[in-house]
Amino acid sequence: MNKILVLGAGRSATALINYLLDEACKNSWFVTVADSNLEAAQQKVNDHSCGRAIWLNVTNVEDRKAVIAKTDLVISLLPPFLHTLVAEDCLLLGKHLLTASYVSQGFYSKADEVREKALIFMGELGLDPGLDHMSAMQKINEIREGGGKLTAFRSFTGGLVAPESDDNPWHYKISWNPRNVVLAGQGTAQYIKDGKYKFVPYHRLFSQAVPIDIQGMGTYEVYANRDSLLYRSSYGLDDIPQLIRGTIRYPGYSRAWNALIKIGYTNADFPIMNSEDLTYYQLTEAFLGNNNRASTLKECIADLINEDVDSDVMHKLEWLGIFSRKKINLKDATPAKILEELLLKKWKLKKNDKDMVIMQHEFEYTQNGKNYLLTSTLVMKGEDSQHTAMSKLVGLPLGITAKMVMAGKLTTPGVNIPVLKEVYTLVLDELEKMGIVFQDSLVEI
Amino acid sequence: MNKILVLGAGRSATALINYLLDEACKNSWFVTVADSNLEAAQQKVNDHSCGRAIWLNVTNVEDRKAVIAKTDLVISLLPPFLHTLVAEDCLLLGKHLLTASYVSQGFYSKADEVREKALIFMGELGLDPGLDHMSAMQKINEIREGGGKLTAFRSFTGGLVAPESDDNPWHYKISWNPRNVVLAGQGTAQYIKDGKYKFVPYHRLFSQAVPIDIQGMGTYEVYANRDSLLYRSSYGLDDIPQLIRGTIRYPGYSRAWNALIKIGYTNADFPIMNSEDLTYYQLTEAFLGNNNRASTLKECIADLINEDVDSDVMHKLEWLGIFSRKKINLKDATPAKILEELLLKKWKLKKNDKDMVIMQHEFEYTQNGKNYLLTSTLVMKGEDSQHTAMSKLVGLPLGITAKMVMAGKLTTPGVNIPVLKEVYTLVLDELEKMGIVFQDSLVEI
Numbered sequence: 001m002n003k004i005l006v007l008g009a010g011r012s013a014t015a016l017i018n019y020l021l022d023e024a025c026k027n028s029w030f031v032t033v034a035d036s037n038l039e040a041a042q043q044k045v046n047d048h049s050c051g052r053a054i055w056l057n058v059t060n061v062e063d064r065k066a067v068i069a070k071t072d073l074v075i076s077l078l079p080p081f082l083h084t085l086v087a088e089d090c091l092l093l094g095k096h097l098l099t100a101s102y103v104s105q106g107f108y109s110k111a112d113e114v115r116e117k118a119l120i121f122m123g124e125l126g127l128d129p130g131l132d133h134m135s136a137m138q139k140i141n142e143i144r145e146g147g148g149k150l151t152a153f154r155s156f157t158g159g160l161v162a163p164e165s166d167d168n169p170w171h172y173k174i175s176w177n178p179r180n181v182v183l184a185g186q187g188t189a190q191y192i193k194d195g196k197y198k199f200v201p202y203h204r205l206f207s208q209a210v211p212i213d214i215q216g217m218g219t220y221e222v223y224a225n226r227d228s229l230l231y232r233s234s235y236g237l238d239d240i241p242q243l244i245r246g247t248i249r250y251p252g253y254s255r256a257w258n259a260l261i262k263i264g265y266t267n268a269d270f271p272i273m274n275s276e277d278l279t280y281y282q283l284t285e286a287f288l289g290n291n292n293r294a295s296t297l298k299e300c301i302a303d304l305i306n307e308d309v310d311s312d313v314m315h316k317l318e319w320l321g322i323f324s325r326k327k328i329n330l331k332d333a334t335p336a337k338i339l340e341e342l343l344l345k346k347w348k349l350k351k352n353d354k355d356m357v358i359m360q361h362e363f364e365y366t367q368n369g370k371n372y373l374l375t376s377t378l379v380m381k382g383e384d385s386q387h388t389a390m391s392k393l394v395g396l397p398l399g400i401t402a403k404m405v406m407a408g409k410l411t412t413p414g415v416n417i418p419v420l421k422e423v424y425t426l427v428l429d430e431l432e433k434m435g436i437v438f439q440d441s442l443v444e445i
Numbered sequence: 446m447n448k449i450l451v452l453g454a455g456r457s458a459t460a461l462i463n464y465l466l467d468e469a470c471k472n473s474w475f476v477t478v479a480d481s482n483l484e485a486a487q488q489k490v491n492d493h494s495c496g497r498a499i500w501l502n503v504t505n506v507e508d509r510k511a512v513i514a515k516t517d518l519v520i521s522l523l524p525p526f527l528h529t530l531v532a533e534d535c536l537l538l539g540k541h542l543l544t545a546s547y548v549s550q551g552f553y554s555k556a557d558e559v560r561e562k563a564l565i566f567m568g569e570l571g572l573d574p575g576l577d578h579m580s581a582m583q584k585i586n587e588i589r590e591g592g593g594k595l596t597a598f599r600s601f602t603g604g605l606v607a608p609e610s611d612d613n614p615w616h617y618k619i620s621w622n623p624r625n626v627v628l629a630g631q632g633t634a635q636y637i638k639d640g641k642y643k644f645v646p647y648h649r650l651f652s653q654a655v656p657i658d659i660q661g662m663g664t665y666e667v668y669a670n671r672d673s674l675l676y677r678s679s680y681g682l683d684d685i686p687q688l689i690r691g692t693i694r695y696p697g698y699s700r701a702w703n704a705l706i707k708i709g710y711t712n713a714d715f716p717i718m719n720s721e722d723l724t725y726y727q728l729t730e731a732f733l734g735n736n737n738r739a740s741t742l743k744e745c746i747a748d749l750i751n752e753d754v755d756s757d758v759m760h761k762l763e764w765l766g767i768f769s770r771k772k773i774n775l776k777d778a779t780p781a782k783i784l785e786e787l788l789l790k791k792w793k794l795k796k797n798d799k800d801m802v803i804m805q806h807e808f809e810y811t812q813n814g815k816n817y818l819l820t821s822t823l824v825m826k827g828e829d830s831q832h833t834a835m836s837k838l839v840g841l842p843l844g845i846t847a848k849m850v851m852a853g854k855l856t857t858p859g860v861n862i863p864v865l866k867e868v869y870t871l872v873l874d875e876l877e878k879m880g881i882v883f884q885d886s887l888v889e890i
Binding site for chain 2: 187199200201204208226285288289
């Protein structure tokens with residue numbers, strides 16, 4: 001095995017491709033990066049002697065199959081709905097497949113066939129999902145092996161701006177998919193506390209954010225994710241009385257974001273006809289309905305969201321531009337799309353800005369009659385707006401796993417996520433060599 | 446033309462099929478009623494000499510085509526996603542097609558072909574959408590023909606329980622699709638007031654219901670529909686400064702329904718694992734999250750929804766059973782599904798209960814320098830829980846339109862909704878002969 005194919009050369013691919021090209025010469029691999037935007041692929045490969053960039057329209061069956069047929073391992077960074085096509089080809093042509101995306105039910109349904117062909121199909125190999133599984137499972141298994149019984153597992157991740165580059169009132173800049181920033185939390189968050197289910201609908205989620213102490217960093221805040229219960233079985237935590245996953249933000253973010261939800265700016269369900277002709281002011285006004293008892297638009301909105309007109313939340317909204325008389329200039333867009341475009345401008349990382357990723361797991365367990373709290377924290381900052389912590393922490397677990405597959409060090413075939421010991425041990429060991437390491441603290445409680 | 450095919454013999458088909466069979470002998474037609482449930486079709490046809498019931502699996506292409514090939518006019522009461530299949534067959538085989546469902550973009554895209562083949566494809570021939578279009582367009586055209594200029598159009602419809610059968614604290618019983626009762630208003634309501642767009646997100650919609658005076662009936666309340674802007678162009682109202690469509694309920698309904706939304710009971714986005722083992726009490730408790738400062742569940746919920754624990758809203762919630770210790774007994778169901786099953790029991794029309802449909806249009810217009818308000822109201826009660834006003838008002842406009850197509854009285858081919866004068870005039874005239882008539886009142890304002 002010496003040929004790796006990377007499908008997709010978007011922004012999030014940089015760290016992965018750099019890692020693979022670095023390793024390629026050492027290991028006598030050849031890396032092909034395919035994208036429908038040839039220039040993007042060429043930029044990433046940058047005339048490297050162990051790699052090449054090619055143009056590929058991945059929806060063209062014959063072209064796609066021809067390219068996959070010539071490789072040993074496929075890494076798909078395509079939008080999730082295209083993974084299915086690629087997976088079918090890989091299964092047919094007998095190629096291994098890695099992705100950073102959520103593993104769908106459709107994917108899992110192929111598990112038997114994949115196993116029979118001794119292939120490795122693995123998803124959720126990025127940051128979250130990805131590194132969260134690996135780092136949590138390592139601790140969970142260590143606790144179990146030491147005779148401990150888990151009573152609570154809390155896991156929080158945030159893609160943030162580093163404090164030294166934080167210069168806006170929201171204390172947030174975008175380091176990942178902006179669409180997901182806007183739609184975050186839509187649905188119902190589910191978690192378990194005191195052995196009971198808890199369901200938090202979207203319209204209450206951000207008002208229920210709670211403070212969290214991040215080791216060495218101070219106080220942040222977290223809100224619950226939709227998927228806390230999703231990994232209960234994969235983690236072997238079916239009977240645990242407390243289980244929650246959440247998202248980390250700087251204090252105050254959730255309260256202000258909740259104001260955008262209350263006003264209606266996060267709705268993605270209807271296009272506004274002729275939105276290009278409206279101003280942000282007019283759109284904000286349109287959300288008022290008949291709630292216009294106060295005299296100015298700002299007073300009406302303050303009234304609607306139950307905040308003082310000169311409050312911190314109102315200041316954040318004004319800074320964002322939702323009271324601006326500028327034209328929206330987006331045709332027939334949903335409120336969510338209009339908000340996304342606004343955030344892309346206002347929350348953009350400047351060239352030399354550093355982003356920051358925080359991941360913190362909290363494990364409570366009983367061992368020999370005593371109760372412990374183990375806190376395990378990773379804080380990583382990026383170098384600048386191109387070399388972000390986010391892109392490294394998404395790309396490196398995927399790249400390292402690829403290396404292990406190429407070297408024949410992963411032996412479990414089938415469709416999996418990286419909760420397997422053989423995967424997380426190798427990945428976390430190599431990340432540690434790069435200085436990417438969780439800080440642990442253990443206290444009796 | 447003498448053969449009519451009705452696809453679907455569900456509960457809402459009764460009034461339509463009875464009307465068609467009555468007309469069939471007078472006009473020498475033969476009516477075939479096809480359903481995958483033969484018994485249901487047989488019950489509806491009831492050995493009528495001018496009709497027959499047949500078994501049909503409509504997803505079987507060959508069977509479906511064979512049946513459609515033998516008819517002149519198809520009336521589809523199938524779920525909307527199946528209309529497309531039927532429409533393709535009708536186009537291929539040259540048959541007219543009528544439905545009571547919303548006309549989709551996919552349907553409209555076939556308009557040229559349908560017109561070229563001189564076929565009539567018409568949708569939205571029920572109550573709402575259906576009779577609302579017909580009755581509104583008649584008045585709108587009369588006002589225009591009299592030289593009036595419309596300045597406001599408000600249109601409200603409600604499927605309710607008749608006052609004499611109203612014996613529950615919600616003052617509501619189910620006379621149509623219960624799923625739609627639960628999901629009502631999800632999305633963002635859009636309307637126009639003072640020449641400006643208004644957008645009302647779901648989480649504010651029911652708290653903004655307003656009182657309405659229904660002619661001859663007293664005070665009810667209305668909340669805005671999602672689709673107020675949808676018919677702006679079809680009605681020729683592109684420049685109207687006020688346009689709203691809404692849903693009529695008895696006073697107090699919206700405030701209590703809003704409580705169910707706030708708690709989280711209308712969410713259809715996630716299945717609750719093992720919901721069959723939970724009680725309603727436990728589910729309600731799960732929605733509390735960390736909001737459990739008060740001592741009892743009822744106090745916590747009252748606190749969450751900002752109501753007194755002995756308020757009318759709390760009384761309605763308790764009557765519904767959301768604090769009951771009974772098991773839910775529905776496997777892996779969403780909250781919305783659990784609520785739907787609860788409402789089906791609690792809001793069921795008893796055998797001799799009468800339902801009631803109210804439709805009220807309000808037109809403001811200027812004529813010869815004076816301003817007028819024309820109010821046009823239909824109130825119709827059902828006979829009992831089988832012979833509902835709802836099923837008559839859904840079935841009769843469809844049946845009458847079918848009769849007009851069979852008689853060759855409709856001459857406009859293509860894909861349409863009944864805003865055409867030739868359609869609404871004939872349908873409204875025949876409804877009037879049956880005593881189904883709008884009461885008008887005109888005042889200068």
